[in-house]
Amino acid sequence: MKRRFVFIAAILILCVGVQVQAAGYPDRPIDLIVPWGAGGGADQLGRAIGPALEKVLKVSLPVINIPGAVSGVGLAKVRAARKDGYTISVFTADAVGADSQGKLAVHVNEFIPLARLMFAPSFLFVHYDSPMKTFEDLIAYTKKNPDKLKVAITGSGSPDDLTVKYLRKNGIKMISVPYPKPGERYASVLGKHNELLYEQAGDVSQFILAKKMRPMVVFLPKRVESMSDVPAIQEFGLEIYLSQYRGLLINQGVPQEKVDVLAKAIKEAYDSPSFQKFLKKMYCMPDSYMPPEEFKKFIENDFEAYTKLWE
């Protein structure tokens, strides 16, 4: 009788133990995967949100860079990870673009979006010493010398690639050269191996300020307030606005309670002064944040827009 009692008690204690463990999520470090190389925008987001989340969740979030294949390599790692909520990943619009053409190693809908954290328009930059100063110069040059200019982009199937293809269709013929690591992408322009760079302003703000690169055009219907001297692409009768957005996601199959814990913590981290300062520095739109459900719909819409563009 006594033994049975001890046995039941032990089971009860075990149950309590298990419950406490579930409630205690997260109780160990969470891997924060950045599916791009160090130094670029996705990486900077990881490095900014990591410490901010750490303050909320009270566990550390080591950043792990896994670059390659328009973030496909890193996302494949997330997909292969355990569904215990201890692996989250930065996610960029590039993955949606690649997935819409079946060029991503995984599918975007195999993940649960946690939040959109950054929303930033894209620019075309030129090396500061280049004889071409404005977008008009560029149009004139490519008319005379098609396929002579090279644009450094992230990878084939990315919004970068799509935009360059769109420009090509409209008579601005350039070659795009993929560099999965942002550092190498910037170095290729700084070293004048490629004349142009497709990028968001925040990622290269130091090169703009140091007079190494010059913004030519912003891919938006209207000019950006903080950079009002840079013309919008619509002014040239062209309509392509593939803005970059970045957020966080987690593998499908992670229990909903854990997803909720993370989503709540991420919102709190987003509102923290340090992260807000970061957003400003990166030239992001003030309404960058989107909660999981809304972000999911946003991605679905974006996916459709891409599919249409490719046709």
Place this chain on the structure above:
Amino acid sequence: MDWLVTVMEMGVKIITLPNYFVFIFIGLFIGVVFGAIPGISGLMAIILLVPFTYPLDIIQAMLLLTSTYCGGVFGGSISSILLNTPGAPESVCTTFDGYPMTRKGLAAKALGTAIECSAIGGFLSAVVMTVACAPLASVALSFDSPEYFALVFMGLCVVTSISGKSLVNGVIALFIGLFLASVGVSPIQGVPRYDLGFPQLRAGIDFIIVMIGVFALGEIFVRFETLSREESKKIEGKVGTNLLTIKEFLALKWTILRSFVTGTFIGFLPGAGATIASFVSYGMARNLSDDPGKFGTGVLEGVAAPETANNAATGGAMIPLLTLGIPGGGATAVMISAFMIKGLQPGPLVFMTNPELIGSIFVGMIIANLLIIIFGFIAVRAFTQFLKVPYAILASGITLFCFLGAFAKRNVMYDVWVMLIFGIIGYFMKKYEYPVAPLVLGMVLGPLAEDKFLSSLISYQNDFTIFFTRPISGTMIMVAFCFLMYPLVMMVWKKRRSANNT
């Protein structure tokens, strides 16, 4: 000139202020210890240290991280020499001659050489970096994809120097490495390859995991087989360190100088790093030696060359990071995050506006490399005690760290299984005299080679001649062919000579 004055001022400040100086000590200590433990690397130490830099000021944080980096690269040589288990790919070359020296009872000499050469290589490259960082940065920028490919190709051609007894077996191992590197999603087009439908394989095979398996675990399996026949308690040589005599040092001076230049030069190119530097230096030392056949049996040059080069690469790697904001490898990428936590983005702007910071990083590295001599002695004294432990017990400890290191990479058991499988593969490779180093070389350089080759072709309209017509790239390809042809030429020459003698 202003710049050098700033550097000097910062140097005096750092040496005289204990609250700065102490971080160099802490960093070196942690770096050497992590570097020396098999299965765990100096890079892991840097990653783990970043959260501890939050309360520090940026100079303290960078002193801590850069000295951990320098210490880690040196520390790797200890386990390479004593246990034949490199902690990081850049220490792989040190095993070729370092471990045979240990087996011959010359561990003390090998470690002494490693300490001195690491310190000299690191110190000189830190000095060069201080004086000439801006011009060197522009040299780094002049490299486009074809040059990178040529460099990686040169690294691959070193296979002829590291194959041991059979060149054919070495090349086979290299190609297996290249094949394993191609598993997973391709870097440019994003196509999954050889994944057999498993998402785990789609993510690729991690070369660190493979390295831990084939080197550390494979070595243990091989030793276990012969353990009963070995005199288990016999200590392999005098425990401690034995510095080079002046005569030995003078004999090595050209090897050291050459490796230092190679290391600094290859180190400062973003994306290339210490691994290629150490392999290429080893290859050069062997090919230019009077008696290449002795390499691999435990010669001083074979330890001096890679150890000088991989530490020289630490200084080189800081150049693109600090002047351009572009990380050259894992360690420098982590350092960027330490900068960003302080709201700074390393690059041309910080370099112009904050010379004190940059100057103190340089000075910190110069001091750290000098201190390697002291720390090296202490660490070596501690780690050589392990040789007194019977190998059976020591091996179980190493195995534990192998499992720990493999698991810690991503916290998945899958990686541990991969490591075990490669441990068994490593055992059979060693047994049938297939060298394991080319396999690791192929795995490290394979993805880089593919990436650079394809982007060169995209960039230059599929023009294959581009690798030969661009001057820097063409020169490196030529050096690479020299690496390839050298053993053949030697073989023919030797045959002819022996034919003449008879």
